[in-house]
Structure formats: structure tokens, C-alpha cells
Amino acid sequence: MDSLSRDRLPERxxxxxxxxxxxxxxxxxxxxxxxxxxxxxxxxACHLALERRIVHQATADxxxxxxxxxxxxxxxxxxxxxxxxxxxxRLRPEGCLVLDLGSTKQLICDAMEMLPEAxxxxxxxxxxxxxxxxxSAARPDLYQGQTFILCxxxxxxxxxxxxxxxxxxxxxxxxxxxSPHDHDQVVAVISHLxxxxxxxxxRQADETLWPVSASGFRDTTRLAGTDPYMxxxxxxxxxxxxxxxxxxxxxDMEELRILLETADDSALIKWLxxxxxxxxxxxxxxxx
Amino acid sequence: MDSLSRDRLPERxxxxxxxxxxxxxxxxxxxxxxxxxxxxxxxxACHLALERRIVHQATADxxxxxxxxxxxxxxxxxxxxxxxxxxxxRLRPEGCLVLDLGSTKQLICDAMEMLPEAxxxxxxxxxxxxxxxxxSAARPDLYQGQTFILCxxxxxxxxxxxxxxxxxxxxxxxxxxxSPHDHDQVVAVISHLxxxxxxxxxRQADETLWPVSASGFRDTTRLAGTDPYMxxxxxxxxxxxxxxxxxxxxxDMEELRILLETADDSALIKWLxxxxxxxxxxxxxxxx
Numbered sequence: 134m135d136s137l138s139r140d141r142l143p144e145r146x147x148x149x150x151x152x153x154x155x156x157x158x159x160x161x162x163x164x165x166x167x168x169x170x171x172x173x174x175x176x177x178a179c180h181l182a183l184e185r186r187i188v189h190q191a192t193a194d195x196x197x198x199x200x201x202x203x204x205x206x207x208x209x210x211x212x213x214x215x216x217x218x219x220x221x222x223r224l225r226p227e228g229c230l231v232l233d234l235g236s237t238k239q240l241i242c243d244a245m246e247m248l249p250e251a252x253x254x255x256x257x258x259x260x261x262x263x264x265x266x267x268x269s270a271a272r273p274d275l276y277q278g279q280t281f282i283l284c285x286x287x288x289x290x291x292x293x294x295x296x297x298x299x300x301x302x303x304x305x306x307x308x309x310x311x312s313p314h315d316h317d318q319v320v321a322v323i324s325h326l327x328x329x330x331x332x333x334x335x336r337q338a339d340e341t342l343w344p345v346s347a348s349g350f351r352d353t354t355r356l357a358g359t360d361p362y363m364x365x366x367x368x369x370x371x372x373x374x375x376x377x378x379x380x381x382x383x384x385d386m387e388e389l390r391i392l393l394e395t396a397d398d399s400a401l402i403k404w405l406x407x408x409x410x411x412x413x414x415x416x417x418x419x420x421x
Numbered sequence: 422m423d424s425l426s427r428d429r430l431p432e433r434x435x436x437x438x439x440x441x442x443x444x445x446x447x448x449x450x451x452x453x454x455x456x457x458x459x460x461x462x463x464x465x466a467c468h469l470a471l472e473r474r475i476v477h478q479a480t481a482d483x484x485x486x487x488x489x490x491x492x493x494x495x496x497x498x499x500x501x502x503x504x505x506x507x508x509x510x511r512l513r514p515e516g517c518l519v520l521d522l523g524s525t526k527q528l529i530c531d532a533m534e535m536l537p538e539a540x541x542x543x544x545x546x547x548x549x550x551x552x553x554x555x556x557s558a559a560r561p562d563l564y565q566g567q568t569f570i571l572c573x574x575x576x577x578x579x580x581x582x583x584x585x586x587x588x589x590x591x592x593x594x595x596x597x598x599x600s601p602h603d604h605d606q607v608v609a610v611i612s613h614l615x616x617x618x619x620x621x622x623x624r625q626a627d628e629t630l631w632p633v634s635a636s637g638f639r640d641t642t643r644l645a646g647t648d649p650y651m652x653x654x655x656x657x658x659x660x661x662x663x664x665x666x667x668x669x670x671x672x673d674m675e676e677l678r679i680l681l682e683t684a685d686d687s688a689l690i691k692w693l694x695x696x697x698x699x700x701x702x703x704x705x706x707x708x709x
Contacts, residue, residue, distance in 0.1 A: 260633055260634070260635040261635050261636065262635070262636075262637065264700075279635060280632065280633060280635065282633065309632065309633070311633075319630055319633050320633065322625050322626055322630055323626055323630050323633050323634045323635075323638050324633075324635070324637060324638065326622065326625065327622060327637050327638050327641040327642075328637070329674070329677060330618055330621075330622050330641060330674075331641050332677075332693075332696045333618075333670060333673050333674045333677060334614065334615060334618050334670065335696060335699055335700055335703065336673060336696060336699060337610050337614065337666065337669060337670055337673070338610055338611055338703075340702070340703075340706065342607055342610055342611050343703055343706050343707065344568065344597065345548055345568060345570065345597070345599075345607050345608065345611050345612075346548070346611045346703075346707070347548040347549050347550070347567060347568065347611075347612070348549065348550075349550065349612060349615050349616070349643075349644050350611050350612065350615050351707065352640045352641070352643050352644075353615040353618060353619050353640070353641055353643070353644055354615075354700065354703070355637075355640050355641070356637050356640075356641055357696050357697070357699070357700040358697060358700040358701065358704070359697070360697070361690065361693035361694045361696070361697045362690075362693075364693055365686075365689065365690050365693055368681060368689065369686070372681060372684070375681065376678070376681055376682060378625065379674075379678050379681070380678070381625060382621060382622065382625055383671070383674060383675070383678070385621050385624060385625070386617070386618075386621045386667075386671060386674075387671070389617060389620075389621060390664070390667050390668070390671070393656060393660060393663065393664055393667070394664060396660070398653075398657070401653065401656065402649065402650075402653050405620075405649035405650075405652055405653055406649045408620045408623060408624060408645050408649065409645070409646060409647070409648070409649045411623055411624060411645070412552075412623055412642065412645040412646040413646065414628070415623065415626075415628075415631055415634075415642070416646065418628065418631050419631065419634070419639065
């Protein structure tokens, strides 16, 4: 651990999972890290990462990949992160720093707290993505200007917090601290519910309707292209909060349906007006 | 009507409504029409259209605007189109050609059929738009490459059909013929339902959640910015088909909620996989 300092990025970083998120992180870090190691169980992703010089070393073997790293970044679907966290004490008994990029945080932070004291760990969730998956969809600017949530937990040391903040700075992200519980509640509404809404909408239109579709349908359904295995883990590991968000959405939609069905025109126009006002406030807030 | 020919655009066109759609149409036609007249009850829109030389003449008076036109294009919310169609026989007893750009077509085509025989009329619906409204949001390329639906009806003559096709060609649109009934069924699913879905989603997140939102929430809620008065007319004039589409959406969402609640993981992963397959087929179809 002697290469670590509170004032700079770790010198040996291992990224586990060379998909969209891990691959984009490697691209954003390229040239700034003396030793960047990639781990992916898909050997073709390892070959591609080496061929494009995205990493210095690549392996399908988690054990081999994490051996030399000061900082291990877990960039796989959530349940694979949980599995790796359970393996780490055996693979690296001397400890290391650990950050993850998983989409839900309570179970991951709980698992981080189970790590031995030789580890320093913090939960992370960059609020960015694309509907395309895999290393070929990775982009060096994916994190640029995007919110990067950090979730402290009982295993969070000053060293891992500092390393995570330096990393976020290096890739142009904007750090935001949240508790794992608050994170999972918030993303259930702002990230997981939108997937369910988009996916259910997409399924309403078969191919006979596609020729009439335009940018509105395309944009509203974009999240339906999300990698099913990634979102499956999200739904399994944040089920309770997502169900609460979904039920509130359904209740609000039923209220709207009743306005339509009963032809309550004055209540309907008020609903439409307040929606546009809400939208304009949201977009004004989101402008840089 | 002597300036009309089946082989070219009408020489005198009046666009009623200088908002996003009418303004973009005027911009797309600029320089190709000897006399382009704009009508908008908002006098500031008239001033802006003249100042930017988007039209040759502009007036807040519908009667004055339609007097000289070979072709009148109604580009207002649906109920205002219905009102103008009811007025036209009195304002232009000698008849003219009429096209509209309204978002629903059955009631408009019914009203077109009530026009005297001196008129030739066809329903139109360009499948494009932006969440911003008004002339300042207008763009000359709004119609470029976009589907432009035409709905024939009992008042559709060869002259108006030819004029509409020449117009669509001039602005780069792709004409598609549908019956008014089929149009309204299709857009209920592909255009009106997405608004309701996006608007209900936007309303789930108050300002405390906005800092965590990213491109997924932004894109899925984009349609919530739609002009409330435009969409109000849509909901009123296509209520039945929209209610059918909304109820089917709600039923499918409830099925998904039950999969989540009962933790039916094998059915859930199958649902997620078929959604992504459906999305990929849709996007492959939409590629130029």
C-alpha cells in the first residue's frame, strides 16, 4: 500500500468488469495510472481492451487481477459485485481499497462492512449510462459533468474516501454523498421507475405502429434498451423501494385516467398546466 | 384558383397559427412561395414573423389572412382548427384548398366533410415536434425526414391531395396515408400515451431528487414539457382511443408489478429479455 497517498490517485488500479461503465472508466483514466488492470470473465472483452490499449493488463481471473492493485473498482452488475466482495478477503488477505459502481447501494454497503479491517471500502454510483452495453459502447467522456454518488459505510476509511474523490475529479464527475438507504430510495424513483415506465410503454407498440413513431416515442422508450441482466440485479436488490415508487406512479396514473374518463375538463387542464410548470422548473434546475 | 396546378406548390399560402408547427413550416417554405401569409391571434407572433421575414404578410385576423390564399394550412390546436373549419365557408364562399396539421384527425376530417363543394380539404399530421412551443422554437428542418400522415376524407379532391404531396416533398417529409380512424388509434398509442406516461413520471420527482437525475430521467420525461393547451385538445378529441391505450398500459404495468412483488424471478428475467429484444428490433427498424 506504499504507493498510496491522500494527495493523489492510486498507482495500481484494477477495474473488474470491462463493460460500458468499467470500460468508460478505463478510457477516462488512460494515461494517468501507471498500472491499469482489467478483469472480465468474457475473454473477448479482455482481448479488445488490450488491443485498444485501454488497460495495461487484462485477465478473466479475478484473483490474478486484484493481486497487484492498490484500488479495486467493481464495475459489474450488483449481484456479481456482492459475490466479489465475499471473495476478496480470501483473494487479498492483506487488504486493499475497494470502490464499486453498482446501481443499488444498501446490500453492497452492508457487504463492504463485512470486509476485514485491512480493507477500506466505499460505495459508488455514477449517475450516467447509455442504453447500449459492453466495452464497444464505452466512451472516455461518459462521466464528464455527471453526478457520482458516494455512500460511506462502516468500512470507509480516509484513504478510500480520498482515493474515490481523486478518481471522480480525474474523470470529471461531481461527487455527491448519500447514505445507502437514501440512495436506494432516490434512485428507485429517478432511475429504476423510469426503466419500468419506458419498458412497459415500448411493449404497447408492435411493428405495425413503428413507422408512425417519432422522436417522442423514441426518447420516452430509450431506457427499455437497458441491459436486462444489469436491471434484473437492480430489481432484485432494491425491490422494496421500487415497489413503493411503482405503486405511487400507478395511483397517480389512475387519478389521471379518472380525470379523462369522467371528462373533468377543469381539473384536467389544471393537471396539464402544473405538469408543464413542474417540467420547466426541472429543466431550469438541470441547466449547467 | 388559377395559380393552382397539379404539378407545383400553390403560389399563395396562408398558415394559420405561427407556433412551433406553423412557424417551422413557414421557415421550411421560405423563398419557395411567392406569397406566404401568417395568421396568429397573438400579435407579437405576427410582429416577430414579419421582423424575421418568415412570412410576407401577417395578421391577427383570420378573415383577412385567408382572403388571398389558394391553400390555407391550419396549424393550431385541434379545437381551434375545428372552429376555423366552421368559419371558412362564410369567410371564403368561393372556396379554397385546406390542409391542417392537427394532432387528432377523426373530428377534423368530419368537419372537412361539412365544407361546401367549392373546397378541397385533406387532414394532415406531421409526426414531429419538440417539447418547446411557440415561434421562437420553430426550426426550418423540423419536418425533414419525418413521417407526414395524410387522411383523405369526403372533401379530398385531386387538387388538395397534389398540393399536400408537393408541400410535403418541399419540406422533406415522408407522406403516409391513413384513414382518420386508424390515425387516431395509432397515435393514441405512439404519441398521446407517451405524453401521459412521461407526465406522470415527471410528477413523481420533486426538486429534492433533481440533483441525482441524469439523462435517463430527462429523456423519459421530455414529453411532459408539451404545451398543455395543445395536449388538452388532443385528450378531448381522442378521449376514447386514449383511454383504451391507457388501460392496456396500466394492465401491463400491473402484471409487471406482480412479477416484482411475488419475486417470480424466472418470469421477470424473461420479461426483461423480451423487452430488450423488442427494443433492438424497434431501433433497427427506425434506422434510416
